[in-house]
Amino acid sequence: MDSRTGLPVVGMVGGGQLARMTHQAAIALGQSLRVLALDPSDGAALVASDVRYGQHTDLAALREFSAGCDVVTFDHEHVPTEHIRALAADGVAVYPPAEALLFAQDKRAMRERLTELGAPVPRWRPVTEPDELLEFGTELGWPVILKATRGGYDGRGVWVVSGPTEAAELVGTLRAAGTELIAEERVALRRELAVQVARSPFGQVAAYPVVETVQRDGICVEVLAPAPRLPEEVALRAQQLAIDLATSLGVVGLLAVELFEVIGAxxxxxxxxxxxxxxxxxxxxxxxxxxxxxxxxxxxxxVLDYPMGDTALTAPVVVMANVLGGPDGGMSIDERLHHLFAEDPGVKVHLYGKQIRPGRKVGHVTVLGDDLEKVRARAVRAAWWLREGQA
Amino acid sequence: MDSRTGLPVVGMVGGGQLARMTHQAAIALGQSLRVLALDPSDGAALVASDVRYGQHTDLAALREFSAGCDVVTFDHEHVPTEHIRALAADGVAVYPPAEALLFAQDKRAMRERLTELGAPVPRWRPVTEPDELLEFGTELGWPVILKATRGGYDGRGVWVVSGPTEAAELVGTLRAAGTELIAEERVALRRELAVQVARSPFGQVAAYPVVETVQRDGICVEVLAPAPRLPEEVALRAQQLAIDLATSLGVVGLLAVELFEVIGAxxxxxxxxxxxxxxxxxxxxxxxxxxxxxxxxxxxxxVLDYPMGDTALTAPVVVMANVLGGPDGGMSIDERLHHLFAEDPGVKVHLYGKQIRPGRKVGHVTVLGDDLEKVRARAVRAAWWLREGQA
Structure with a gap:
C-alpha cells in the first residue's frame, strides 16, 4: 500500500505504451503505476512519477523493483518464467503467474496445452529438422506456416514456406541459429477476430465483445468493435472459449485470444x-x-482482485486504427495533430511519446458512432493524417 | 517543444486534482504535463513525471518553472496578476492572460465588468463600511449576501446577512481584517446551472452542454448533464452568454460560468x-x-491553440457526484472501492490521491445511462459507498 493514499502499488515490468496507458488508468483509481523501464525515453517513463530502471531479464533488478509493490505485472511477455517463479517464491504477488504466462511466451507449449484441452487449433507439429517440415508440407500441401516458438510479434518470427526447397533452407538456417520452431497448417481464413477477457485471482472472469482485427503485412492496422456481421452464436462461442482458456490456464489479468474465422466442414x-x-x-x-x-x-x-468492471460498448460501433510512423514528410507530428483536429473534432488520439520511425506503432486513434462504414473511414483517415500529413 | 517527442510542453501552476486529471489528458496527446506543486503529496505530484516545486506567489519560481514550457496555465486562480503580466512581458505564453484572469480572481472587478457588458447579474454594490451594507439591505430587504472579493471557494468567503445588527458587526470585523467586500441581492433561485466553454488564442470557442449543479452547504455535490427539463431556448441563451463572456473578457482556456436559474418578471x-x-x-x-x-x-x-474537440454528450444522461471525505469509519478507501465495484460494475471512479479528511473532496464518480433518476441514484449511492462504506 502507498501510505500517502491508502491505495495499492502496482508495479509493471516494461515501460512501453501499454504501461503508459495503464498509468493513465491507475491515476483514476487513486494509484500511480510503478514502472520498470529500460530507458528514460520509454513511453511510460516519460509520464509516470515512479520509474525504476533495469533489465527485465535481471532477477536482482526484478527483486529490487518488486519490493514495496502490492502486485507485479507485465507490459510484455519477455520476463523469464524462472524469474517469475523466483519472485513468487519470495512472496511477491506476480500476475499472470509463470505457469500461465508460459503459454503466451512459447507457441509450442501453447499448442500442446490447447490440443490437450480440446481447443480449436490449426494442425501443427514441432520442427527440429528440415525433414519434419518437408513431411508436414507434403502431407498438408504447400504452403505451410513456420513459426519461431518464442519472441515473434507484428509478423516477425513467422514465415510462409512455399515448398520443399525453401523449407530445407529456412529450417537449416533457423535451427543453426538455435531457433525453436513449430509448423502450422495455413488456415483458409475469412478474417481475424480477437476476444479479451480479464480474470481475477478470485476467479471472476469478464469478457469483452468480440472484435475484428484487420492486419496488413502482419501488423494490426484496424480493430472493429463489435466484429461486424458476426452471428451472436459464434460471438458467444468465442467469449466462452476465452473464458475457458483463462480459467484452464490459470490466467490472472488480461488474456487476449487471437482467432481465425474459417468456414468449417x-x-x-x-x-x-x-x-x-x-x-x-x-x-x-x-x-x-x-x-x-x-x-x-x-x-x-x-491483478488487484477488485471486482471486474462493465465491459459493455459505449457506442454501437467503435473503430481503432493504429498510427504507424511514415516517411519523413517534412511536417511535424504536432502540425499533423493540428490539421487532424481541424478535420475531425470527434476523433480521439493517443500518442505514445515515441520517436517516429517508418512502420513503428507510434499511437492510435479511436472513433465512435452508429454507422460502421462512416466510423471506419474517419478512423482510417485520422490515422493517415497523423502518418502522412498533407503529403 | 519536448525534443524527445516533438510535442509541446504545457506547464500547469498548482498540483491539485485538476492538474492530476489534466496530466491524464496530456498523456493521450503525447505530452507530459509539467507541474508546479507545493508538496510531493499533491495529487498531481504523485502521478506526473515532471514536477517542480515552488510557491505560485514567487515570481522567481514562476520564471524558472516557465523556462522550456511552450505554454503556462493554472490549476487554480491564485497566481497574482502582476506575476502573470511579468511572465508575459518575458515572452512566456501564459493562459488565461492576466487581463482575463482578474475577473475570476476578483468578484468586484467581475461584477463591474459584467455590468458594463450588460450581462445578467444580481443587484450588487461594493461595501467598504457598515453603512453601505445597511443601506443596501434596507433598500433590497434582508437577508442580503456579503462576499469577500477574493479567495473564497466552496462556500467560504460568502455570508448570508440576516439584518442590520449582523451587517454592522460582520462588516466591521471583516474590514478590520482588510477584507475587500461586495454585497449582492439574495436571488430567489430555482436551481444552479453551469456552462463551460473553451476558447483558443485564435478565437475559436466551443461550448459544452448546460448542466445543473446541485449544492449542499455551499459545496457542489452532484452535476447533472444535460440540465434536466431546461428549455432548449434557455440552454442556447446560456451557451451564447458564456461564448460572449469568453470573447469579451479575452479568456484563453476553459471558462466555467456558474448561473442561477430564476423566474423572471x-x-x-x-x-x-x-x-x-x-x-x-x-x-x-x-x-x-x-x-x-x-x-x-x-x-x-x-491553450495550445489546437482546434477544439467535439463537446457532444456520449450518453443521454450523465451524473457526476463528488466523493467527500467522511468520518473515519474503520474501513479503508481500498476496501470501500472493492465493495463499490462489486455493487456497481459500471460506475467510473476518480480518486485524487488525497488524505481523507471530513468534508474534503477526495474524488468523484460518474455514471452514464438513459434514465436520469436511475443514473442519479447510482451516482449518489457510489459516492456514498466511497464515503461511508457499509457504516
Missing part, C-alpha cells in the same frame, strides 16, 4: 485459436473510449 | 451570472466519460 463459421497474449493488447485499445471499462483499468482491477 | 426562466472560473472546473468533471472531449483535453487544446 459444415459450411458454417468456425473458430481457430491463433495466438494468446496475457497483458493489455493492441486489439483492446478501442476500450479506452469504446467500453465502459478500459482494458487498462480492467487489467489493474484483475 | 415575465414568469419565464431567466439566468443570472453567479461566478466565473477560468480553468478545468468541478462542474465539468462529468466530461471525462460523458463528453466526446473531456474538459481537461479541451483546456490543453485551447
Amino acid at each position: 459444415d459450411g458454417e463459421p468456425a473458430l481457430v485459436v491463433n495466438e494468446l497474449a496475457m497483458r493489455p493488447h493492441n486489439s483492446g485499445h478501442w476500450t479506452i473510449e469504446g467500453a465502459r471499462t478500459s482494458q487498462f483499468e480492467q487489467h489493474l482491477r484483475a | 415575465d414568469g419565464e426562466p431567466a439566468l443570472v451570472v453567479n461566478e466565473l472560473a477560468m480553468r478545468p472546473h468541478n462542474s465539468g468533471h462529468w466530461t471525462i466519460e460523458g463528453a466526446r472531449t473531456s474538459q481537461f483535453e479541451q483546456h490543453l487544446r485551447a
